[in-house]
Amino acid sequence: MKRRDFLKGALYGTGGTMIAFGGFGTLTKLDPKKAAAAEQDALSTVFSTCEMCTSRCTVALKVKNGKVVKAEGHPNDASTGGSICARGNAAPSLLYDPERIKKPMLRTGERGDGKFKEVSWEEAYSYIAEKLKNVQKQYGGEALAVTSRVNPNDIFFRSIARAMGSPNMFSHEATCPMTRTVALEATFGNPYIGADYGNAKYIITNGRNFFEGIHVPMVKGVMKSISNGGKLVVLDPRFSVTAAKGEWVPIKGATDLAFIMAMANVMISENLYDKEFIAQYSVGFDKWVEAVKDKTPAWAEQETGIPKDKIVQITRDFAKAKPNCLLEYGWRTPWTGNDYQLRRAIMIVNMMMGNWEVPGGYFRKKGAALLKPYPELQQYAKSLGGGMVQPAFPKPAKGRIDGTGIKGTPGQVIPVPDGAVGQIPESILTGKPYPIKAWMVYRFNPVISMPESERVIEAIKKLDLMVTCDVYMTDAAYYSDVVLPECTYMERYDPMIDNTGLTPKFQIRQPAVPVVYPDTKPAWQIFKELGEKMGYGQYFPFKDMEEYLTKQLAAAGLTLAEMKEKGFWVPPGMKPFFMRGKDPKAPAPTASADQKIQIFSEELEEATKQGIPEYKHYPQPENGKFRFIQGKVAVHTNAGTHNVPVLNELMPTNTLWINSVSAGKLGIKEGDSIIISAGKYEHKGIAKVTEGIRPDTVFTYHGFGRISPKMTRAYGKGINDNKLIPNELGEVGNVVSSTTFVTVRKA
Amino acid sequence: MAKHYAMAVVVAKCIGCQACTVACKFQNNVPEGQYRTKTPVVGPKGTFPNVSMYFEKQACQMCQNAPCVEVCPTKASHYNEAGVVLVDVDKCVGCKYCLTACPYDARFINKDTGAADKCTFCWEARVSKGQVPACVSTCVGGALVFGDEKDSNSEIAKLLSKNKGEVRKEEFGTRPSIYYIFEGVK
Incomplete structure (x- = not known):
């Protein structure tokens, strides 16, 4: 009888005190109502910012007897409605996972043998510092590459590379949305462009899978649009959950640009676009007209496999909803070699709908700086400040391995904070343009996140030094020389998180509990201490993260105590702000030099000779493939x-x-x-x-x-x-x- | 008038993300490998490219005429003061009659307690304090609506007055309190 098993565990799990066990069969049960009240009293709430993915939802961590027992959405955040996803909910499962890395580890066997020994932080720092100094002496500081998944501690991580004189700092973005960033920068002058899904009446998405690649506020927005009778069209070779909620159009892979160009073709030939908008706010439209004049629906049918009548019908219906319509700009966007031109074309067709700075359209993220020209809005917010003032870093002796920043080449438009991370294994293995000898990765797992895992491993094996900082012994960590255990987001402060959208929004990440494993540390502390070990202490001029945050917040007129208590801050009383929300002729400048929307991009013309998107036909799989x-x-x-x-x-x-x-x-x-x-x-x-x-x-x-x-x-x-x-x-x-x-x- | 707590599952809004599944596990300390609720996919049905798919949340249906209560030899399964079907772990002897009686396969023997276990609408920790169940609170798609069906001003009463709420296995006469709204499901 399982009745016996009942006595093995407490009903409320570890730390639960609702049922007191005596000997066999004697258990004292509190009155349920009193028990519930007692339980509630023991619960405290710590507001923070989730890091189970990187969408940065606000969360309320429920703490009981010194343990995080549950993660919930922040009840006051309108953008999430108090929801968080399955991953966010699972946060305590990560926090208390015995398989987390608990101590710094030093490799003892061959790379890939999996043999490590636990070492002190002092030993780990010393080992890394010595190896890096040797690399610097022998090959120059530029032989170090650092890569992280974009996050608020990058500034500290990258300071190590900068101090060593390396320009080779990379994010993960080349494996994800970087082509979109390139397109947005070329078209609008910067990539800080959001979409107002909730008020859209027609959404077309090429592959963006809102309902499986979950960003909670965006799911809420798209769901609001659909629930209000909005149309959702999903172009995807696969029937995703998003496709199941809309009209699925199973487009042939790698042909999305043909569909988009045909939409433009139809809009022009049938006069469906907003000519006044294009004339007032954009430059170079004539070149786009020329580029799409032969991109007929009949042509696109051959490319995409979508019947031409369907293309025409979708285009007409979409245009009817203008300007409250969205052609989704994408999320993970490294599909083809010229993917950036797909993203460019998508934004150009959007602009043909005049869906710029209006509800249900695209908008610039409204940081305090953008509010300045508006007398009625400027009092709402001031920008966050820096948490430290760093002295100048040495100028790197060489350019980057990926050519980022070189005028007149594609490197001109590769975003400097991101770079082409795929170049790292190539430079390690080929020595071109010069060898990379040390690689440090933080919250980034190149073995799984970059293409050609075995080639990445082969490259790692050739290095003089491989360092991983993460919460698990990841696949990259497994091949590393030194593994540095970061604590989870529930155990640390991070620099302020700016999650500005239609209003400014600042969020805090703060510890809900002390570190579960005493030898894990916040990343800012790890890199600060490593920097100090290497003699770079001057680049980390702050005592701790509370001091750092206090400075950041002071610039915005806020206090740490206030942020800790509330979890996030939006300007009280400020409504979502669209520059053309009241007057469709109102100024709506972009961040481009001439403040216009660059339908033709001089910069791309200079960098890639493609100032206007050109169609590139990619082969389709032959039979059997x-x-x-x-x-x-x-x-x-x-x-x-x-x-x-x-x-x-x-x-x-x-x-x-x-x-x-x-x-x-x-x-x-x-x-x-x-x-x-x-x-x-x-x-x-x-x-x-x-x-x-x-x-x-x-x-x-x-x-x-x-x-x-x-x-x-x-x-x-x-x-x-x-x-x-x-x-x-x-x-x-x-x-x-x-x-x-x-x-x-x-x- | 006595309350009648009910839940509506707006199937068109459910994206199968399992936020409810995980929220429930932590709210109720459900043991590893066991679930009080899960939201499996139904489909895809049809033939390429004309296919459809949706998700259907599964959990105790909170019957008003509950077979589990009827068969329970120790009265561990019972209706509480608000009509919510609960299991008194103290009285449960783990005989599994209720597991067999439940037409919805909603019950299991909790590995930690040895007692029959199932959804409680988060009665003790949340609903009795005026909050909604954990699954409802975290629902990303906004598919779950909870409240007093008898209160005509409640969101759920309004929703059910405008939409047809279907109950599972109506023919069993169990009178569930979980309503599935299929309107808008493709």
């Missing part, structure tokens, strides 16, 4: 959460989606073991036979098939998509995710 595409799933974050116990339990592995007709031809049935071959590389997997994908395409969810055995739950489970994708650099330094073809056979 499939285009290999990948995507996000709601319960996991990129390569970040697959070992988190509760999330791993929900989805421990992935499958390869294959169309039922295609599978039938290959004799493959649902659940069969298969081999996916991309030629040079092969991967085992399990088939998911479905009607929800084009017959010429296969799909898998990203982030599985983990290589590090030290993440026991995720290790070896499923398909690592990036094992199969070659490390190719796109026209503006992006990785290229969706032009790989594979064959599939039964295992």
Whole structure:
């Protein structure tokens, strides 16, 4: 009888005191109402900013007896409505995971043997400092590359590279939205452009999968649009959850630009666009007219596989909703070599709808600086300040390995904070333009997040020094020389988080509990201490993060105590601000030099000779081959959460989606073991036979098939998509995710 | 008038993100590998490219004529003062009659307590204090609506007055308190 088991555990888990156990059969149960009240009293709330992904939702962490027992959405935040996603909810599962790295680790065996010893922070810092100094002496400071997933501690991480004289600082963005950034900078002068989904009446998305690649405020917005009767059209080779909520148009992969250009063609030939808007706010439209004049729906039908009548009908209906219509600009956007031109064309067609600075359209993020010209708004907010003043860094002796910043080349438009991260393994392996000898990664796992995993590993093995700072013994950590254990977001302060949208918005990240594992540290502290060890203390002129935050906030007229109590700050009383919200002729300057929307971009013309988007035809898979595409799933974050116990339990592995007709031809049935071959590389997997994908395409969810055995739950489970994708650099330094073809056979 | 707590699942708004699934686990300390609620996919149905798919939240249906209460030999399964079906872990002997009786497969034996377990509408920790259940609070798509069905001013009463709320396995006569609204589901 299971009745006996009852006595083994407390009803409310660790720390619970609601039921007191005596001996066998004697248990004192509190009156339920009193028990509930007692439980409530013991709960305290700490407001913070989630980091289970990087969308930075505000959260309320519930703490009981010194433990985070639950994560909830911040009840006062209108953008989330108090919701958080499955990953956000799973935060305590990460916090208390015994598989987190608990102490600094130093490699003792060969790289990839998995042999490490625990060392003190002092030993770890000394080891890194000595190795870096040797690299600097032998090859120059530029032989160090650093890469992180964009986050508020980058300033400290990158200070190490800057102090050493290295220009080679990279974000993960070339593997994700960098082509969109390039397009937005070229078109609007900066990339700080948001979309007002909630008020849109018609949304078209090329592949952006709102409902699986979850950003809570955006999900809320798109859902509001649909619920109010808005139309959602989803162009995607795969039937995603987003496609299920709208009209699915299964476009051929890598042809999205043809669809967009045909939309423009129809809008021009049928006079469906906002001519007055284009005349007042943009430059270079005539060149776009020329570029799309032969991009007819009939032509686009050949490219995309979408019937021309369908293209015309979607375009007409979309235009009817102008200016409250959105052609989604994308999220993870490294599909093809010229993806940036797809993003450019998308924004140009948007601007043809005049959906700029109006509800249901695109807008500039309204930081305090943007409010200055508006007398009625300028009192609402002041900008956050810096938390420290750093002395000047030495000028790097050489340019970057990826050519970022070189005028007259594509490097001119590669965003300087991002760079072309795919160049790092190439420079390590080929020594061109000069060798990289040391690589430090922080919250970034190149083995899984960059294409061609085996080539990345091969590159890491050639380094003089590989350092990983993370919360798990990730796949990159597994091949590292030194592994530095960061504490989780629930145990630390970070610099202020600016999450400005239609109003300014500042958020705090603050510890809800002391560090669970005493030898883990916040990243700012790790890099500050490492910097001090290396003699770079002058670049870290602050005592601790409270002091740093206090300075940042003082500039905005706010206090740390206030932020800690409220969790986030928006200007009281300020309404969402659209520059053309009241008057469609009102000034709505972009950040470009002439303040206009650059339909033709002089800068791109200079950099890539493509001031106006040009169509590039990419081959389609021949018979027997499939285009290999990948995507996000709601319960996991990129390569970040697959070992988190509760999330791993929900989805421990992935499958390869294959169309039922295609599978039938290959004799493959649902659940069969298969081999996916991309030629040079092969991967085992399990088939998911479905009607929800084009017959010429296969799909898998990203982030599985983990290589590090030290993440026991995720290790070896499923398909690592990036094992199969070659490390190719796109026209503006992006990785290229969706032009790989594979064959599939039964295992 | 006595309250009748009910939940509406607006299926068109559910994106299957499992935020509810995870929120419930932490709110109620549900053991590893066990769930009081889950939201599995239904479909895709149809043939490429004409396919459809939706998600359907599963949990205790909070029957007003609950077979689990009826079969329970120790009266551990009971209706509380607000009509919510609960299990008194103190009285439960783990006989599993209720697991068999439940037409919705909503019950399980909790690995930690040895007692029958299921959704409680978060009665003790939340609803009894005027809050909504954890799943409703965190629902990203805004698909879950909870409240007193008998209060004509409540959101759920208004929603159900405008939309047809279907109950699962109506023919069993269990009179569930979970209504599924399928309007707008493709």
